[in-house]
Amino acid sequence: MVVSTWRVAAAQYPIEALADWDAYAAKLSRWVAEAAAGGAVLAVFPEYAAMELASLDPVTMGDLQGSIETVSALLPRIDALHADLSRAHGIWLLAGSAPRKLGDGRFVNTARLFAPDGRAGYQDKLMMTRFEREEWGIVGGQGINLFITPLGRLAVLICYDSEFPLLARAAVEAGAEVLLVPSCTETMRGYWRVRLGSQARALEGQCYAVHSPTIGDVDWSPAMDHNRGAAGIYGPPDSHAGQDIAMPEDGVLAMGEESRAQWVYADLNLLQIATLRADGGVLNARDWAEQPGAEPLPHVTIVDLT
Numbered sequence: 001m002v003v004s005t006w007r008v009a010a011a012q013y014p015i016e017a018l019a020d021w022d023a024y025a026a027k028l029s030r031w032v033a034e035a036a037a038g039g040a041v042l043a044v045f046p047e048y049a050a051m052e053l054a055s056l057d058p059v060t061m062g063d064l065q066g067s068i069e070t071v072s073a074l075l076p077r078i079d080a081l082h083a084d085l086s087r088a089h090g091i092w093l094l095a096g097s098a099p100r101k102l103g104d105g106r107f108v109n110t111a112r113l114f115a116p117d118g119r120a121g122y123q124d125k126l127m128m129t130r131f132e133r134e135e136w137g138i139v140g141g142q143g144i145n146l147f148i149t150p151l152g153r154l155a156v157l158i159c160y161d162s163e164f165p166l167l168a169r170a171a172v173e174a175g176a177e178v179l180l181v182p183s184c185t186e187t188m189r190g191y192w193r194v195r196l197g198s199q200a201r202a203l204e205g206q207c208y209a210v211h212s213p214t215i216g217d218v219d220w221s222p223a224m225d226h227n228r229g230a231a232g233i234y235g236p237p238d239s240h241a242g243q244d245i246a247m248p249e250d251g252v253l254a255m256g257e258e259s260r261a262q263w264v265y266a267d268l269n270l271l272q273i274a275t276l277r278a279d280g281g282v283l284n285a286r287d288w289a290e291q292p293g294a295e296p297l298p299h300v301t302i303v304d305l306t
Contacts, residue, residue: 002152004271008178008208009040009263010231012256013096014216015224017055024053025081035263036089042151043263044212047109047125047159047184049096050078051224064136064222072101079112079120086114092151094180094212097125097158099138106139111156111182113147113305121147121303125158126167136223144171148304152177152270159183162197162211165204170297172205172285177273179209184227188258191229199251202234206277206285208253208268209234215259231256233266235273238280245272 011031018024035043053071060066075098082095093114100110109125109132124141125132132138144167147154155171155178162168162181171179179201183194191213198209213229233254239246247253253266277285288294 002270003041003150005267005269006041006151007039007265007267008210008233009035009038009043009265010210010212010233010256011043011045012213012215012229012231012260012262012264013046013049014261015049015052015214015218015221015227016216017218017220018052021056021077024056028081029085031263032085032089032091032093036091038263038265040091040263040265042092042094044094044180044182044210045096046212046214047097047111047182048224049182049214050075050098051221052218053078054221054223061220062222067221067223068099068107068136072099072107075100082112082114083118083120086116087118090116092116092149094156094182097182100124107137108141109138109158110141111158113154113156115149115305119305121145121305123156123158125161127160127164129160143299143301145301145303146171146174146176148302148306150306154178154180156180156182157201159185159194162194162201162209165201166295166297168201168205169288170300172207173297174300174302176205177207177270178268179205179207181209181211183211183229184214184224185229186226188228194229195232198232199234202251203236204284204288206236206238206280207273215261228259230258231262231264233264236276236280236284238276238282240275240279240281245275247272247276
């Protein structure tokens with residue numbers, strides 16, 4: 001059974017040096033507890049939020065490749081902590097993405113979605129920025145996952161992925177109602193690219209987009225030295241033809257204060273999404289295929305977490 005109305009929390013998450021693993025566990029526990037206390041049933045952490053754990057190894061923390069290796073090696077422990085917190089608070093968690101080492105030695109950038117019952121799904125980033133491609137050596141994943149959950153149908157577009165409409169469109173045609181957009185951007189230009197991409201994807205797909213960025217300056221990390229942005233939760237700027245259902249005129253349901261550590265909350269109503277898709281003032285989701293040059297869409301894999 002799908003819950004039609006529920007609260008989501010998007011983190012403006014500060015990257016910080018950590019004294020030890022216990023400091024990280026305490027920090028993450030505080031953040032998850034606060035989101036749950038705020039009524040959220042899904043909490044979204046940013047892209048590369050796990051990279052602050054590179055600070056646990058003073059030998060490699062200042063080295064880009066060493067940092068990637070350190071954090072990737074910690075991924076099983078990171079995931080066990082998220083699973084425990086998800087279960088303890090009865091809340092869905094999109095963990096901050098992290099480099100994940102493949103069998104051939106390459107790394108992908110992976111976000112993991114944890115259910116309160118202990119199950120989990122993952123989404124690899126598909127589109128690499130120049131920094132990831134040319135300096136990090138991170139490679140793109142293969143395809144989009146659509147998560148079927150009691151909260152509805154969710155898809156994850158990691159940062160740069162949100163700037164490519166065919167990725168979101170494939171998820172929407174598979175049934176996605178909510179797009180989760182974790183990001184990590186070092187400038188306000190980067191932040192605005194992801195924000196505008198998120199809002200455009202919400203408009204095109206007549207769906208919600210939940211944007212969660214990293215924040216803070218960390219001079220010890222070659223990977224995460226500067227982080228700028230504000231969390232935002234967006235919908236299509238549209239209304240029902242009868243005007244009884246309407247999104248905000250600018251499509252912004254909630255917006256954080258730039259560079260302030262905080263949760264940003266909004267209540268999502270999937271029945272409103274269904275109504276707008278069927279009888280909105282415009283029908284972007286339906287009319288996509290009519291545009292000249294509409295392209296074949298990427299493959300979508302269904303992941304059932306109900």
